[in-house]
Amino acid sequence: MEVKSILAKLNLFQECREYNLSIWQCPSFVFFILGIVNIIVMIGTYFIASNYTDQPELAALVVIGVSIFIFIISQSVTDGFDKLAQANKMKTEFVSIASHQLRTPLAGMRWSLNLLKEGKCSPADSATFIDLLKENTDRMIKLVNDLLNVSRIEMGKNTFIPQQTNIYVLAQKVINGSSLFAQSNSISLKIDAPETLPNVRTDPDKISLVMQNLIENAIKYTRGQGEIITTLQASDGFVQIAIKDSGVGIPKAQQRHIFQKFFRSDNAMKNQTVGTGLGLFIAKAIVEQSGGKIWFVSEEGRGTTFFFTLPVYK
């Protein structure tokens, strides 16, 4: 393993080819050469010093010291360049994935319009295509908003206006908003909360988005009939919200990636190809911005429960 990782690091050209850098612009290669030159100079100086001066050790020591120093510096500079290149590569990937995601609703809109413009459809078909146009427009709006949210979160510019919020009312509103989607999937939505709950301190618009993402995921990944229960409870200065489904679950090996941007588990892809892999990334950022935590318990084939906490308003 050790040797392998060192060899991987020494694979100087492949990395630069990936970043489209020429050899002499490639930091890892340039600094590697610098290191080699240094070693040669060091050895050369040692021989010269030992043959031509009275105190060769001193000269050699100085050179060794300088070489080590340069080597360390060059390493840190290389790391810096690598990180920059990595970030740049991520941005490119982001643009590529985002445009792919936008294309599906765009193709749907384009083709619906083609058919409507032809005027050969029955009135019933025309009505269907107008509905589909609306659906795809909504999907695109959500996608563009999600992408904007991600970009703002990454730049640290996500606006967040904390207010005193009645989380029960908010949860109820989100659940009502998702009830049609749930019904069309034969899923019932329940809410379970004590008589009184303290208000929480959060941005209500943003936290609605989190609840909506979690509940829609729960509906999407529950196959056949099912029940999704949202439980609210107060403890230790926080209100905890749990959303429990009996869906496909998240495979164990992929659980640690679940909050990563654009990540979608294998079984999620197999069951539901529509999805961006942005919802949970956004949810985590918003919950953490509120001063809360988000986590989940999941078993493949049995279901998933997502939990998050929000601080009580004081």
Added chain:
Amino acid sequence: MSKIILLVEDEPTLQKTLSLALTQEGYEVKSALDGEAGLRLAKEAKPNIILLDLILPKMDGFEVLDEIKKDEATKDIPVIVLTNLESTPDIEKALALGATNYLVKANYDLKDIIDKIKDNIK
């Protein structure tokens, strides 16, 4: 007898619009909403051409394409890959597996796609 087109597409809007346009054009359309059903229909329905999406539930388009081209009974059916993926490795992989053509959905109107079908259908 009208020619049969097998449409393997899971996205409801794209499936509905495309199948209606093809029916209006006089083709008989068989639809599959996932990869497994697509492969089964490719064998059963003996289509004259297959329109295949790549990101599909149960079995992805590459696997379906590979299976179609490996099977003596289906290997001669032209397959047009119809997707929104556009990376060079994806295109190369699909063509290497034996796809006749590779079209990015969002870049074409329905009539352009029908023209491509007319060019390739057997």
